[in-house]
Structures are given as structure tokens and as C-alpha cells.
């Protein structure tokens with residue numbers, strides 16, 4: 367009997383992202399919130415329902431929203447309704463245009479490798495002149511990447527155009543295959559066949575990784591098990607600092623992916639970009655035998671005033687480092703942290719609620735780790751911004767992260783850990799050193815357990831469950847407009 371050969375099916379952009387970051391991501395999953403995907407599904411259902419409804423929009427739209435998005439909390443529902451309106455603005459109903467709700471996927475198949483690269487449009491529109499638009503519904507900020515575009519470029523029918531419908535912005539953008547499409551496809555086929563069980567490659571991508579509590583990079587002090595069904599929430603160092611001020615501010619980013627008010631505010635300002643540049647330069651320079659070459663390289667391509675500022679920050683770093691007795695640096699920009707299990711709400715597929723452990727993973731990127739001249743393990747945070755203080759609970763997270771990293775190799779926390787805060791912006795520069803012994807580490811762990819319990823208690827389906835606390839800090843909050851209309 368003929369047996370169809372099993373093919374490995376891969377999504378091109380996702381496959382590339384995996385190999386550009388950490389191939390182990392997702393091998394051992396936990397259950398991470400996926401509100402962007404959940405909203406995408408509801409918007410797609412609304413669009414499908416709308417095309418199947420002959421009534422006027424005034425009649426059909428409110429009823430569809432109630433039937434298909436009524437289960438969402440008011441914040442998620444308003445986001446979804448805005449995205450649905452974005453679609454209707456781009457593609458108003460036109461009786462002359464035929465709608466194909468089951469648009470076929472575009473695939474590139476390599477029989478020898480047993481790999482299929484597949485990209486699936488959301489729906490197709492056929493115009494009276496015979497031209498066809500295959501449309502991908504995009505509810506976030508990003509459209510199709512070059513690898514998806516390369517596979518879509520394999521479509522042989524010249525009447526077909528592929529479009530990203532960016533419904534949050536109300537715009538449609540044609541997806542253009544890149545010049546190097548053939549090379550990309552060859553690389554992707556090769557990547558699909560590679561063994562993903564390589565050493566972990568931690569980085570900023572860990573903040574969005576569904577394996578964070580299980581991969582071993584962010585261990586559980588005292589042990590504990592995380593299962594596929596365990597809800598997992600990752601909290602960064604900067605978000606940790608906010609939980610005790612306003613829970614909603616953190617929860618809307620980390621759990622519910624509520625879109626922010628002002629995308630443009632995410633662009634770094636001039637002062638911020640000098641700081642980022644210093645962090646990048648220092649990360650390479652501190653571990654290099656010839657840091658001046660790196661400094662020269664970096665300053666060559668930037669504005670003279672910024673170059674002068676970068677040199678000043680680097681000199682300040684060197685001066686604090688010398689005052690510290692020239693410690694031994696071991697790593698720079700090292701992602702470290704820990705996972706804490708705390709009881710939270712679990713909702714099963716039938717909507718029944720129970721209390722189960724939630725894995726809360728705290729991650730910080732340690733600017734420098736190493737040893738002081740007497741061998742004491744140390745963590746250094748470079749401060750280039752206005753505030754020369756540690757953020758709330760930052761030193762505690764650094765000390766515990768370093769202690770847990772050491773425990774992974776030695777089996778025990780070290781007797782003490784020194785956390786240095788190097789303010790390289792001030793003249794003269796300054797080092798503030800805080801030593802954590804085992805009592806301090808236990809106290810720090812107690813603080814993180816307390817925060818983990820707060821985070822775990824947020825209801826997975828209700829973005830209004832984390833309380834808000836308004837205050838002067840709202841001025842810098844990216845959720846302000848949406849927050850104010852939901853108080």
C-alpha cells in the first residue's frame with residue numbers, strides 16, 4: 367500500500383528566528399500567555415462572520431462582536447473591535463469582489479530533505495478583472511518577514527499578489543519577495559533538518575520564550591516541577607521594579623499584551639541611545655585585550671559629540687574599575703535569573719477554575735559578572751541614566767541571579783556576593799557596593815516570592831484583575847490612555 371512520506375512542515379520566519387536566537391526555545395514548553403494570538407483568532411472569526419452576513423454593518427457588526435468577542439474582558443474586547451474596524455476600513459464589502467475564506471497555503475517542498483516550508487494567507491479576494499489578492503491578517507506591529515516573503519514568491523500565478531493587512535494601522539502592504547529568495551529557501555531547508563538540542567543561547571529573546579521556566583537557565587531555588595500545563599510568566603528586571611507601584615502597568619505588558627498607546631515613544635532618545643551604545647561597547651571592551659580598538663571602531667561612525675560622551679563614559683568606567691582593584695571580569699551582558707512557583711488561577715478548556723502553581727521567572731541581564739580581587743563573586747550594573755540609584759528590588763534580583771548561576775555549577779550559593787552599581791555618568795564616577803551574605807540572599811528571595819505571589823494571582827482571562835495605582839508615574843506609562851478609559 368502506498369504510504370505518504372511524512373514531511374516536516376515549518377513556518378519560514380519562525381524557523382529563522384529560532385536559529386537566529388536560541389534553537390532550544392520551545393523544546394520544553396510551559397503554558398505562556400498568548401493574547402496576541404488569541405486576539406488574532408477572534409478578529410479572524412469576526413471577519414469570516416462579517417463576510418457571511420448580508421445585513422448592513424450597523425446591524426451585523428454589534429451582534430457579531432457580542433457573539434464572538436463577548437467573552438473577552440472590556441480591554442481585550444475594545445482592542446479586538448478596533449482591529450476588526452481596521453479590516454473593514456481597508457476592505458469595505460464590495461459585491462463585485464469574490465471572497466475565498468479558505469485561502470490555500472503556499473508551500474515550498476524539498477522531497478529529498480522531507481521538508482515543507484509553508485505560509486498560509488488568511489483569505490483571498492478575487493476582483494472583477496481576475497486579479498487576486500491573498501491577504502495575511504496582521505494584528506500586531508510587524509508584517510511578513512523576508513523568509514515568509516521568499517516562500518510566497520514561489521507562487522507561479524502572476525495574477526496573485528500577497529498582501530499584509532496591518533489592521534492596527536488600517537493599511538495594506540504588498541509582500542515583496544527579497545532578491546536573495548533562492549538562497550534563503552536553501553538555508554531554511556538546511557535549518558529545518560538541524561538538531562535543535564544544542565547548548566542554550568540565552569539572550570533578550572528569553573523574555574518571550576515559552577521554555578523559560580523549564581530550560582534550566584532560570585532555575586527554581588529549592589527545586590520544583592514545571593509542566594507543559596503550568597502557566598508561565600516572565601518578568602524582566604525593569605518590570606519587577608514596577609510591580610509594587612502599579613500591578614496593571616506590568617501585567618498589561620507581560621500577561622495580556624495590551625497594545626501600548628504610543629508606538630513612537632519606543633524610539634530611544636539621544637541620551638538613551640548614548641547609554642545603549644556605552645553598554646554595547648563596554649560589553650565587548652571589558653572582555654577584550656584591546657578595548658581601545660573597540661572604542662575607536664565604535665566612535666568612528668558616530669557624531670563627534672556622541673563620540674566624546676562615549677569616551678568620557680568609558681574613561682569613567684576604567685577609573686572605577688581601577689579603584690575596585692581591577693577585578694576579573696568573566697561575562698558581560700549575561701542573562702540570569704530564577705523561577706519561583708506560586709499558587710495562581712488555572713482555567714481549563716471548559717472554563718473551570720482551580721488553584722495551581724504558576725511559574726514566575728525573573729530575568730535580568732547582568733552587565734558584568736566576575737570576581738573581586740579577593741575572590742568574592744561580583745555583579746556590576748552600569749548606570750548611564752539620570753538616576754544613580756538601583757531600581758526597586760534590582761540589587762536583590764542581581765544578587766540572587768548570580769547566586770543561582772553559581773549554584774548550578776557548585777550545588778550551593780556562595781557565602782557572599784557583591785553587587786556594584788557603577789554610575790559612570792557622574793563626574794567623578796562612583797561605585798556603590800552592596801554585599802549580600804546568605805541571610806541577605808534569603809531575605810531577597812523572600813521579596814521575590816512575595817512579588818511572584820502577586821503576579822501569579824492575576825486572572826489569566828481578565829486584564830482588569832491586576833489593580834492599578836495611579837500617580838505621578840503615569841506620565842511615563844505606555845498604557846495611560848487605555849488605562850484611563852478603563853478605571
Ligand code: SF4
Nearest residue numbers: 388568572575578581
Ligand atoms: S529561555 Fe532563553 S535560553 Fe532558555 S530555551 Fe528559551 S531562549 Fe533558550
Ligand code: SF4
Nearest residue numbers: 612835836840843849
Ligand atoms: S497609567 Fe498609571 S495607573 Fe495606569 S497602568 Fe500606567 S502606571 Fe498604572
Ligand SMILES: [Zn+2]
Nearest residue numbers: 690786797798
Ligand atoms: Zn565597583
